[in-house]
Amino acid sequence: MAFKQFFAALVLGLAVMVAAPAARAEPFRIVGFGDSLMAGFGLGPGEGFPEKLEAALRKRGHDVVIANAGVSGDTTSGGLSRLDWSIPDGTQLVILEFGANDMLRGIDPALVEQNLDKMLARLKQRNIPVLLAGMVAAPNLGHAYGEQFGTIYPKLAEKYGATLYPFFLDGVAGDRSLLLEDGMHPNAAGIDRMVERALPTVEKAIAGK
Known part of the structure; x- marks a missing residue:
């Protein structure tokens, strides 16, 4: 009887050891969520930011998969409207990149901040960490606009504990x-x-x- 118990425990232990690597085999899932800068406007297959970032991370030993959820022409309002179905369950990091089209259209920075705030709030509710990719305003929009627009990203990153990358086109x-x-x-x-x-x-x- 003792031998049977020992054998059963041994088999169970081996099963756990075999299952453990399988559990760790799941890649780290990232979604690049943004506008044309994320979508890869004007580029060929595999040349977009999410695809090249995935390749670079894998080269450095990270087992990652990055989905490209960029849509050319999208504003923060558009991003907010499609966030829930663009970010699937199981996502472990979102690279959130919006604001360039809002800025080029001269949209009120207060509305840009409001939309980004709502996106970050929803992702926080889902316990999905965010890397917030910032944008700066073009000089022709004036100093006041540029100053107000420029405060959006660091303010929201601090509010939600998001990782901040200050300027996506750095x-x-x-x-x-x-x-x-x-x-x-x-x-x-x-x-x-x-x-x-x-x-x-x-x-x-x-x-x-």
Whole structure:
């Protein structure tokens, strides 16, 4: 009887050991949620930010899958309206990138902040961490607009405990060699620069720091 109990315990222990690696095999699931800058406007397959970020993270040993939930032309209002069905259950990190189209249309920064606040609140309710990718206003919109717009992202990141990446186009904006002919969207080389700059912050968000 003792031998049978020992054998049963041994089999159970081996089953647990076999199951444990399988449980750890699930990749870390990220959703890149934003506008054309996230969607990869004007780029070929695999050249968008989520795809290249996934490749860079995997190269550094992170088992991740990044879904591209970017929609060209989307504003914060559009993002808010589709957030619930764009972010599936099981998502472990959202890279939230909105505001460029609002800014280009001169939308009141107060409305931009309100929409982003609601998105962050919903994600917090679902216990989904957020990396908030910021945007800055174009100089032609004036100092007052730029100052008000610029405070949105750090304020909300602090309010919701989100990881802040201050400027999504850091190192790319204003560099014609890294932009498409429209002068606004990054080309493939621009995406490479964006991934390189954002990578340390994304790794911190994955680690929960």
